[in-house]
Amino acid sequence: MKATQPLWRYRLAVTSRALVAGAGGYALAAASAAVLTLTLAGSLSRVEAVMTATLLSWLVYACAIAWAFYARTTWRAGLGVLLPALALAAGAYGWQWLGASA
Amino acid sequence: MSRSTTPPAKSTAQEGFRQAMSWLHTWSGLVLGWLLFAIFVTGTLSFFKNEFNLWMRPELHGLPAADSLVAQRAQQALRAHAPDVTQFIMRLPDPRTPAVTVLWRGTGNGRFETLMLHPQTGAVLQARETAGGEFFYRFHFELRTAHSGRWTLQGRWIVGVATLLMFVALLTGVVTHRRIFKDFFTFRPRKGGQRAWLDAHNVSGVLALPFYLMITFSGLMIFHAIYMPAGINAGYPGAQGTDTQAYFDELQGDVAGARSARRTRGGDAQAQPLPEIKLAPMLEQAGHIWQGGRVGGISVAGSPQGPVVEITRHDGDRLQYGPPRLRFDGSTGSLLNELNPQGPAIKTYGVLYGLHLARFADTGLRWTLFGFGVLGSLMIASGMVLWSVKRRAQSQRKAAVAGLPFDERLVAGLNIGLMGGLPLAIAAILYANRLLPATLPQRPDAELLWFFSAWGLALLVGLLWPQRSGWAAVLGTAGLGFLALPLLNALTTAAHLGASLPAHEWVWAGMDLSFSVFGLLLIGLTRHLLHRSAPLPQRAARPARSAAATPTTTQEA
Amino acid sequence: MLTDFLLCFAAWSALALAMDRHYEEAWPGSDTEAAPIARRRQQLALTGCLLLTLSLSLALTLPTHSSRALAAVVWVVALSLSAVAATAASTWMPQQQPLLGLGALAAGAISLLLRALA
Numbered sequence: 001m002k003a004t005q006p007l008w009r010y011r012l013a014v015t016s017r018a019l020v021a022g023a024g025g026y027a028l029a030a031a032s033a034a035v036l037t038l039t040l041a042g043s044l045s046r047v048e049a050v051m052t053a054t055l056l057s058w059l060v061y062a063c064a065i066a067w068a069f070y071a072r073t074t075w076r077a078g079l080g081v082l083l084p085a086l087a088l089a090a091g092a093y094g095w096q097w098l099g100a101s102a
Numbered sequence: 103m104s105r106s107t108t109p110p111a112k113s114t115a116q117e118g119f120r121q122a123m124s125w126l127h128t129w130s131g132l133v134l135g136w137l138l139f140a141i142f143v144t145g146t147l148s149f150f151k152n153e154f155n156l157w158m159r160p161e162l163h164g165l166p167a168a169d170s171l172v173a174q175r176a177q178q179a180l181r182a183h184a185p186d187v188t189q190f191i192m193r194l195p196d197p198r199t200p201a202v203t204v205l206w207r208g209t210g211n212g213r214f215e216t217l218m219l220h221p222q223t224g225a226v227l228q229a230r231e232t233a234g235g236e237f238f239y240r241f242h243f244e245l246r247t248a249h250s251g252r253w254t255l256q257g258r259w260i261v262g263v264a265t266l267l268m269f270v271a272l273l274t275g276v277v278t279h280r281r282i283f284k285d286f287f288t289f290r291p292r293k294g295g296q297r298a299w300l301d302a303h304n305v306s307g308v309l310a311l312p313f314y315l316m317i318t319f320s321g322l323m324i325f326h327a328i329y330m331p332a333g334i335n336a337g338y339p340g341a342q343g344t345d346t347q348a349y350f351d352e353l354q355g356d357v358a359g360a361r362s363a364r365r366t367r368g369g370d371a372q373a374q375p376l377p378e379i380k381l382a383p384m385l386e387q388a389g390h391i392w393q394g395g396r397v398g399g400i401s402v403a404g405s406p407q408g409p410v411v412e413i414t415r416h417d418g419d420r421l422q423y424g425p426p427r428l429r430f431d432g433s434t435g436s437l438l439n440e441l442n443p444q445g446p447a448i449k450t451y452g453v454l455y456g457l458h459l460a461r462f463a464d465t466g467l468r469w470t471l472f473g474f475g476v477l478g479s480l481m482i483a484s485g486m487v488l489w490s491v492k493r494r495a496q497s498q499r500k501a502a503v504a505g506l507p508f509d510e511r512l513v514a515g516l517n518i519g520l521m522g523g524l525p526l527a528i529a530a531i532l533y534a535n536r537l538l539p540a541t542l543p544q545r546p547d548a549e550l551l552w553f554f555s556a557w558g559l560a561l562l563v564g565l566l567w568p569q570r571s572g573w574a575a576v577l578g579t580a581g582l583g584f585l586a587l588p589l590l591n592a593l594t595t596a597a598h599l600g601a602s603l604p605a606h607e608w609v610w611a612g613m614d615l616s617f618s619v620f621g622l623l624l625i626g627l628t629r630h631l632l633h634r635s636a637p638l639p640q641r642a643a644r645p646a647r648s649a650a651a652t653p654t655t656t657q658e659a
Numbered sequence: 660m661l662t663d664f665l666l667c668f669a670a671w672s673a674l675a676l677a678m679d680r681h682y683e684e685a686w687p688g689s690d691t692e693a694a695p696i697a698r699r700r701q702q703l704a705l706t707g708c709l710l711l712t713l714s715l716s717l718a719l720t721l722p723t724h725s726s727r728a729l730a731a732v733v734w735v736v737a738l739s740l741s742a743v744a745a746t747a748a749s750t751w752m753p754q755q756q757p758l759l760g761l762g763a764l765a766a767g768a769i770s771l772l773l774r775a776l777a
Contacts, residue, residue: 031332033330058323420726
């Protein structure tokens, strides 16, 4: 995001970071909500677990957006958001799959 | 100011963070700024939704206060009006809404119909068809463009994205404005130009920051089942996908599946007409349990075990939304259960919801929250204008250009049309409410046509004259319109100031008086715009201050 | 709400006057970096913070609202509203700000006293 770069590169960087922030951040927030729901459901009632997880997911989203524009390179921005999102999503699906087979 | 002046290698990590947040702040605000402004303004008006609903139905003027028999009488009136009623939801009168409002459906097409009843006689009230205050309310969360409702889910998604951007803009704004505490009280309108706009934006942004954070966060949470359903999907797996209904049941303190079990009997064509219900003993019991708390509404529906009555407490009685409900067996009158979820997360959600709706607020608090809404609208508007002013200042510094470049012309025009035009559109819908024939078919949609036409007209004016004259034309017309509204009201209805002031009917008089005060404010603003046709020359700041006066928000594109 | 507002207004006024820019506008010509004035500004800042804490604890302990949560909400509303008022004062009547702040403090104390007596 340096103005010294050629314009098209700058625009590409901004667009990709915006995508990481918007879509990637949402994926991370949603995955964290799912995992946190499943984690909390053991100790709280389901509805309390869902609500706690959903309340917190917006803060995750906001942090992900901030990271997407703060990270030094676009690659770091993308990986920093998408890797945890994938890990959490895998965790959520794995958990449900285990729960269904158990 | 521009990023190119900063050294290519970031001096400190903190500086880099602030630069990134500043960039994010500017663009997240700008991208949907006009939409956010419209959402904020119509949402602010929605604090007085009930009052707009009333003002736009002048036929309801002069209704007496309800007595303790209102519910029983309204039920009889409803049954006389519709003997086949199978389900109804009755909202009891309070000082803000003097009529009984009943939503009911019968054995016919299964659709709900609305009925308004006299609080003392139960007589059916005939008021003009109007979009009412519901329009502002619906517009502010789903961009309602037609009375019957179309594209509402799409509208909610767009509003959700805008809300998220505002949430991000607020958080990054705090980071961006490094002097947020140093400049806390600093507003220098006499300096004019960019300095004054930046001050205005900062001050209006920071002073009511708790309100803005609350309103955006709760806005996201209210529709969390649409915007962020991942938690529900994980917690409520059902036979076919997600059992969202079970979630909503438990959210309201009910047993999962309770609602759908009842719904299959209440709404279908085989539903039995309801017998007359003895409401008085249940209301008495509710008053006992709630220790004198007000009853807000009563709903009755059939179930396999006979009719079920739900008495809902008035939503103004506490911070947390929704209000507690008591469920009774309609045939025996015995109390079945109380629905009042109290888990910490649900309570947090309920308080956020309640704060957003502000149903708990008395008149003073309501006006204060309205004021914060106005301040928030000004924060958004000043941010948008600031972007324009800053751009202009930069381009003038580079070269003395005759006329504005296309993009600045466009932004300036959109500022006038979309932000300045909104008061004009609001005036237009209020005029339409009084001037359209009372029996016009599809009258609410005709009112909306006036609203959107006036907005479109203002946009045209803005795009043609993207200067002060454009602002003055749009705001001046709106100002005259608001100033003359009480006069129009006096000419077309009996609910005017001449009648409402002597009778101390503040709900009615307050609307007319507020319209004229707002009109005067707009006219004052217009005079200000016309008298100072050229921007003030910036006073030379003293050296010690000029460093402090350098805007910290960076601008780049 | 009124007591909250008055005490918060006094607090914000003290905090505003603790800043060099507003101190100089209230008492023109004073050298805000000189040691005695710098100490006075520090005291003003401390007073402001203490007053804010005091008003919050009063709002939460004295029962004027149906619930403590509502009292907290009303206090936050009063906090923002009085900040707007204090900013308006330092914009349009900076020289009167010390007097306005003291007046609000006195009025707040009186309204507390009246509430205690009632």
